[in-house]
Amino acid sequence: MxxxxxxxxxxxxxxxxxxxxxxxxxxxxxxxxxxxxxxxxxxxxxxxxxxxxxxxxxxxxxxxxxxxxxxxGPGELVSGNAAPSASVSDRGTALPHADPASSELHVEDYSHSFSLPRIEGIRVGHVQQVSLLPDRTHEMRTMSLKPLLFEIPGFLSEEECRVVVQLAQLKGLMESQTTTPSKEQEESNQPLLSLSTEEVFSLLDLNQDGLLQNQEIVSHSRSRDGTWLNPDNLRQILTGLEACPTGTMTLEDFRHVYDVSQRPGQQQSGKPRSHFKQRNKNTWLYQGPGSHHVLQTLRNRLISLTRLPSTLVELSEPLQVIRYENGDFSNAHHDSSPPQSETTCTHTRLAGNKSALTEVSCRYLTMLFYISPVEEGGETTFPVADNRTYEEQALVQDGVDLTDTKETCGRGNIRIKPTVGTALLWYNHLSDGRGWMGELDEYSLHGECPVRRGVKWMANSWVNVDPDHQQQARYQRLVAKRQRAKPGMEEHYQPLSHSDLHQDL
Missing domain, CATH: 4.10.280 (MYOD Basic-Helix-Loop-Helix Domain, subunit B)
Structure with missing residues (x-):
């Protein structure tokens, strides 16, 4: 073995x-x-x-x-059939001219996921070559990093500028003039609501139990003229309600909070009240199927440059065309609004929160076009661009309000002179770090300096995005559903958010 x-x-x-x-x-x-x-x-x-x-x-x-x-990035959103992306190089493919006959809204395919791309600024003064037309490239210069701001000379041809101006004249312009009320005007507005604090409390107390709940305050929130319970007042009252341990507010609690909220010139945080002032004439031009091919080309060129899903742009506001005459101006303001729980976006109100205190503009980015020469004045100013820090109190220096472009236009950090065909692109919101729209970029404060001589024509194109990507998806699904139920251009655009702002040209 x-x-x-x-x-x-x-x-x-x-x-x-x-x-x-x-x-x-x-x-x-x-x-x-x-x-x-x-x-x-x-x-x-x-x-x-x-x-x-x-x-x-x-x-x-x-x-x-x-x-x-x-x-x-976030899912469940419409990706659509985006236009070819603009190539940020010398070897980019050119964007073909739009074919109006083949243009249509791509709202059926809302199951794909996408994020909101952003163009890289690199540094102030950096120049990128962008191919948008078959026979040429454009230089896109970084003007600012706070906000992320770009200037693109020659974005429109002189012929395209001429067509846009003529279409606006054919459509007809409306007067747009808002001014800051004087002290006498503010005092004269007060008797419109001659109610005592006790009477206001009683009106809000719907069930007359002597206590105010959140739902009772919100139900009286929609004030059209702003003389009573405007968003700032409501925000302060609701903040006071949250501070109550019981979640309800007695008359004594309400008296203290309400009296503070009614003090003139103050908001919840104690910041100075700013009144947006402007004087100009404007109109809105529809850019969807059946519109002039130049308007569709501009929209498609924006899609190509920003690489945004075409559906977001197609369901955004129409092109706003503005005419500034001698002395006309627009004070510094933000195009968009900070995301807040008590507000809802105007463009998604079809799927919005019915209990929201107010509707606000939600504009991810702004593209501004200069479409006429200006003899003197009319610069676009960004008063606090690229400041190290942003504080609203710092906007008032030596008793001068930097948002008052009529008086302090020359003190803005960045002032861009209007040049025919030049486009400005800036982002009104920061990224939320997950590929979606985040907080409002406070540095995007901008205005239009007074025209000293001549006439200034310009146009604004905004891309509307809801900070709540789920609500944006619900809105787009609702639009797709209505499109299937009511085929045809006129029926499709009837339920859209901005149909009340314009008539299709």
Whole structure:
């Protein structure tokens, strides 16, 4: 037996898988057992190698899925059939002219996920080559990083500018003039609501239980003329309500909060009240299917430059065309609004929160076009662009309000002179870090300096995005549903947010 075992061990020095090796006849049974053991040894090694490769493959697949997931951003949103992206290089593909006959809204495909891309500013003064037309490239210069602001000379041809002006004249312009009320006007407005604090409390107390709940305050929030319970007043009252341990407010609690909220010239945070002032004439031009091919080309060129999904742009506001005559101006303001729980976006009001205190403009970015020359004045100013810090109190320096472009236009950090065909692009909101729209960029404060001589024509194109990406998705699904139920251009645009601002030209 010992001799047989030694013979078998010597045989294992050869190929472990060689079954043709002769076996000693005197140890036939034991030889069979050892063959099985040799096979097990080889199978175990082969199994280990296979499992190692299998686990490496699984880990690679998991890593790839995680990469795709975290780079896609929020889901359940319309991606649509976006126009070809503008190439930010010298070798970019050109954007073809729009074909009005083939243009249509892409609202059916809302299952794809996407994020909101942003153009990189790199640094102030950086120039990128952008291909938007078949026969030329454009230089896009970074003007500011706070806000992210770009200037693109020659974005429109002189012929395109002329057509836009003529379409606006054909449509007809409306007067747009708002001024800051004087002290006498503010005092004269007060008797419009000659109610005592106790009477206001009683009106808000719907169930007359002597206590105010959140729902009772919100139900009286929609004031058209702003003389009573405007958003600032409501915000302060609701803040006082939240501070009450019981979640309700007595008359004494309400008296203290309400009296403070009615003090003139103050908001909840104690910041000075700012009144947006402007004087100009404007109109809105529809850019969808059936509109003039120049208007569609401008919209598609914006989609190509920003790389945004076409549906977001198609469902945004029409093109606003503005005429500034001698002395006309627009004080510094923000085009968009900070996201707040008590407000809802105007453009998504179809799927909005019915209990929201007020509707606000939600504009992810602004694209401004200069479409006429100006003899003197009319610059676009960004008073606090690229400041190290932003504070509203700092806007008043030496008793002068920097938002008052009529008086302090020359003190703005950035002033851009109107040049025919030049476009400005800036982002009104920061990124939320997940590929969607975040907080309002306070540095995007801007205004239009008074025209000193001549006439200034310009146009604004905004891309509307709801900070709540789920609500944006609900809105787009609702639009798609209505489009299927009511085919046709006129029926489709009837329920859209800005149909009350213009008539299709």
């Amino acid at each position: 010992e001799d047989s075992l030694e013979d078998l061990l010597e045989q294992q020095d050869g190929d472990c898988g060689d079954d043709n090796q002769p076996l000693a006849p005197k140890a036939k049974f034991r030889s069979s057992r050892m063959n099985i053991q040799r096979s097990n040894v080889c199978s175990r090694a082969y199994f280990v190698v296979v499992m190692v490769f299998f686990h490496v493959y699984i880990l690679n697949v998991i890593g790839l899925l995680l990469y795709v997931h975290y780079n896609n």
